[in-house]
Amino acid sequence: MGHTRLGELPRTRKWQEVVELIAIGANVSQIANATIRAAENAFSYVTDDTGYNQSVWLLAQFALAAKTNNPLDYLRQQGVDIPDRPTLSCVTAAMSDALDRHVSQEGKHSDLGELSMRALVDTVVSQVASRVQEKYLFDMGHDIVRLVMNEFDTPKKFGELSRNFYSRLTYESLNYFLSLTTRSAFGEGHPFATMNQVAHFEEALKTHCYEASKIVEQFSGEWFSLHRYEEKGDISRDSVEGFASYALKKMKDELKAGAKSDAT
Secondary structure, three states: OOEEOOOOOOOOHHHHHHHHHHHOOOOHHHHHHHHHHHOHHHHHHHHHOHHHHHHHHHHHHHHHHOOOOOHHHHHHHOOOOOOOOOOHHHHHHHHHHHHHHHHHHHOOEEHHHHHHHHHHHHHHHHHHHHHOOHHHOOOOHHHHHHHHHHOOOOHHHHHHHHHHHHHHHHHHHHHHHHHHHHHHHEOOOOOEOOHHHHHHHHHHHHHHHHHHOHHHHHHHHHHHHHHHHHOOOOOOHHHHHHHHHHHHHHHHHHHHHHHHHHHO
16 A cells, blocks of 8 residues: 655755755744645645545535434444544544544545544544533543534634644644754754744744635635535535645635735
8 A cells, every 4th residue: 555755855946945944033924825836746646645635525514413313323324433432642543543444445544644643533532622611531431522523513613623633733734844954953953953943933824824725714704604505414525525625725814815915
């Protein structure tokens, strides 16, 4: 089974531009824009990536499950085998297993698919954890899960879920490529003289990605409301994949536009 790597070592002219921007202490938005352009090929085929599309599909299923009488049964029908009295780690494991099974059946593993899967798991787990008292995280029970899931059923909540997912995915993807560059920029006499400086840069990048992801929040909620209505409570894979493609394009365009506005 093949595993497709996305990045190349920073030797091309576009990657050299990224290195030079880091060297002169350029702001995060300019570096993010340059990284997007340097990795354009990877970001162009992500919409055909099995792991990415399945991650967005399951994101929508969590929102659709909230409207059903038994959210856990609905999710099991979608391949997410969460037990009746799950712990938070059970939710994590069930989602990871569902994603792995689907991608393995397709036979198309990729690094970007792995990043998408990680972003989905982190998004859902963080949303659940923020809504459940700590004492219930290790034995949530059916009623507690249902109470939490009910909060995912509005377009506004789906917009928030999408924003968090695309924020995490964008950060993980940019950091994936930038890690190739920051390694060569680390050490005495380089832009990142200490690990603390690297951490500050990564935190600034994370904040930048979250701010940029605002662009998908309202769009996601409106899309979810429209398609759930038009498709009578269900949303097809074709519709989800169309959403996934357009949402990623909006993120790319927003990152590029942000860099231009910072330069003026």
